[in-house]
Amino acid sequence: MSRTTTAPATATDARPAVAARVVGLRKFYGRGDAVVAALDGISIDFVAGEFTAVMGPSGSGKSTLMHCMAALDTASAGDVFLGDQRLAGLGDKQLTLLRRDKIGFVFQAYNLVPTLTAQENIELPLSIAGRKPDPEWFDTVIDTVGMRDRLRHRPNELSGGQQQRVACARALVSRPQIVFADEPTGNLDSASGAEVLGFLRRSVDDHDQTIVMVTHDPIAAGYTDRVVFLADGVVVDELREPTADAVLEKMKVLSAQAVAGTAAGA
């Protein structure tokens, strides 16, 4: 595949730049008769500066999709591009550096290194690369997440919501090309969850950050620009400018279809 066809980020102004793209992505687990396809030929673009939610029932492949896109897992077939970088064929070292320099992460839990302070955790991806954060940007991020007075605290001295806010700051401070968030509010009460989703939203609106978030929660999905629904390893639907209610409605429809499909198949 030639470079020009795979570099849509610099295409015409008419089309929005693509921050990440998957093409015909397949991922199999197991072998022989027991083989299971977690991803069954997904193709999807994630536009730069957009906040996208990936939703779907358990086993729909949404986590696998994110792991493959985030250079944490390798695909069985198909391609993943981050910007114009094709992931297939990269070694562990290159993938590691890619994660460090181009990707931000927010996990559901265990986001922080317990022995480091909040500030050290935030600076971690930069400091292991031997870089210093841009002080102005660092201040902006810290103020956005509102953690300035907690920078010297260790994770065990912070509440769950505060820990997730530190994790968001860490994901944003290196100005990654894309941030992947895996159920970032899954362990939080609704107020803390709303705070965290608020920053993610703001970082997209104010700083054109691209964010892909895997979630179960229609309310969380309501913060995004676009919701992609997965089932059985393929994209089954999508929603633009979603509201929580619209997402919930769509989920009901999809699960009804799934039940009908299973019944028809049986």
Add this chain to the structure above:
Amino acid sequence: MRKVTWRNLVARKIRLALSAFAIVLGVAFVAGSFIFTDALGGAFNGIIKGTTADVEVAPKNAGDFASFGQDARTIPANVVDKLAALPGAADAQGTVEVQGVYVISEQDKLVGGNGPPGLAFDYDDTTAITGKRILTLQRGQLPRGDAQVALDEATAGKAGYQIGDEVTLVTPGKNPTMQAQLTGIVKFGSEGGLVGATLTIFDEQALQGMFFEGDDVYTSISLTTADGVSQQELTDAANKVLPKGVVAETGDAVAKKNEDAIGEALGFINKFLLIFAGVSMVVGTFLIINTFSILVAQRSRELALLRALGASRRQVNRAVLTEALVVGMLGSLLGIGVGYLLAIGLKALFGAIGLDLAGADLPIQPRTVVVSLVVGLLVTLLAAYLPARRASRIAPVAAMRDEVAMPESTVRRRLVIGSGLVFLGIASMVVGFIGEGGAGLSLTGAGMLGVLVGVSLMSPVVGRPVIVGLGALYRRAFGTVGVLAKENSLRNPRRTAATASALMIGLTLVALMSILGASAKKSTDQAIDESLTAELIVSNAIAQDFSPQIAEQIRSVDGVASVAQFRQAGPEVGGEQVYVGATDPTALASALKLPMDVGGLSALDDSAVLVSSNTAKSKGYEVGDQVAMKFPKMTEKLTVAGVYPSGGALFTDYLVTLDAMETGGYAPRDSLLYITKEPRVSESQVRAGIDAVLEGNPTVTLKNQKEFADEQKQQINQLLAIVYALLGLAVVIAVLGIVNTLALSVIERTREVGLLRAVGVTRRQLRRMVRLESVAIAVLGAVLGVILGVAFGIALQRALADQGIDVLSVPWVQLAIFVLVSALVGVLAAVLPAMRAAKLDVLRAITTE
């Protein structure tokens, strides 16, 4: 789920195997020490039984003087005839035995030596109490006349001599070196070989001519009982006809006496080895405590669940202890096996320095097995007891919690107990220093152990500054990876400290030995520098006394002003053996600057004795006192004429004249010659002349002051090397402990490792992180160890100041190297755990529960 369980099990197996390995090494040391000393004992007992006849006739108390100096007493030949005429005697054979006769190989090297004796005697066909002949001619002819000898098979083989060859011999008699033709090969009656001793068989008259001025005398007589006569009956009959000062003893009694004497000497070797085994066990204990603590901590949720489901504290406690029991049992059994291998190694090692045990069995006695098992099991159970007790204290509700904190004793309590132990330990050491002999040593050793354990308890606190200091260095050199490593080592201070403490113990002893060694060497230098005026010294390379003819010959070398002969022997004073030197006071005055405390060297005459200040102090001697010194032939009454300082150039406890020692019944054998040259000639000129005298005699060597000092320092170095090698095992166990702790920590932090990898920490950085943590632990142990070692070393040097180690020398560079090497060891210990951490699958690690 089954996969996870299985993985856990395998992982735990490895962890348990690592702690079992500590037991294996410790027990192997214990078992190996016993097996080896049993082998030695067996070999020596074989020789003793194989050489003792039914009834042995010898000068009274001959055995008491055999260890030191050569007993010069003899038995007239006519006694043999008297004994042979006894109705109960089937046979009576006179033996002429001389020690210090060595064979020089074709390559001009001494055969045997350095410990095992060079025996010479005449051939006879006496039967030993074993029923076998003591000597059998295997090949060739028996020697006849002055210029023929027979050798034992092993000696001839090592020297490379065939029957008919000219053999070079070194003797302590009239001819310091001599040539003789090899006429035959003899076989020695015992099974276990000669343990490295060499055997030279001469014609009887030749021996008498060389060593007893041609008198028809024997050193002992062997009797064989007639049929139906008991050893005791013949002994009683013999004692009735023997002249005064000569006694007969039953063969069984003689063998028993000799075996006991050997047993005592071997007991010392055994104790020496067991001390190091003990050190290894103590270090191993730390490793086991740590492993079980971590295992229990990692399983705390599972244990809490058990408690929640209704398991009693006792059951949880017992579950952990059972695991320990299995580990201890397996480790001990394996340890006995490894101990056998270790004994083979020791056998080879001792063989290399001349103690040839090639023919000896390595017996595994029931006692060895019992002691090894008991020690191994006790140590494991003791070590596992604390973690097990803690495990049983986990609250059942912990099963419901996210993070389970182990109940831990407070740091304050540790500090109190630790400092108490340190205090008691120091007190015990002080009392030990004041005390005498074995009890004092034991107290000192126990005190040291107390201090070490005390400091180990306190080390989570006292070690913190070391880690923090190192952490600052890490941050500067390695940035975030360094910070992570530092924080990881501070994360569980008890674990880090316990791991480091194991290394600390090894390093303390290593540092202590290096200080004692350096101080001993410096003291030697200083003693030689300050008190030796003689330019040249002749001594024996294998610490065997040599013929006085050599002194005579050197006296006639051109340019030699004086030769001071120095001899040593072990007569008795007040029932115990003492260390006595003998010299010509006039000659010694020109060889040594001897600053006397009381009196003068010139006051020493044949009826006088000089004593060292230590001896004067312990025995309460004052000038003018009478000392009754029991020599082989007679007890001499000597008057104390002066006191010289202990630990100086004169190292014996007493000093008498050459004549006094010879009159007392010791054969004239020199152990050192101090040679003063005339000022008009150069050292090299005199050397050339003396070298000509010594040519062909590799046992006796000529040295100048510096070479003499170097030779003594060389001996100190050799001893140090042996001690370091023995301590090495403790260090190996400590390193295993680091590997274990790191591996367990990596498993514990799987999730965190996954996170680090996810946010972009490379494998290399991860490995470095583990490595730096390992180095921090190792350096902590080394620094604490060196600090304690320096403290102990200075204390011991002060305590030993009057034993000859009167100058303190702390080898700072060497100590710094120890710390650096420890850091390197830390790097090595981290190799596997770091690899394991780097290999963790990122996805699995971050999704792991």
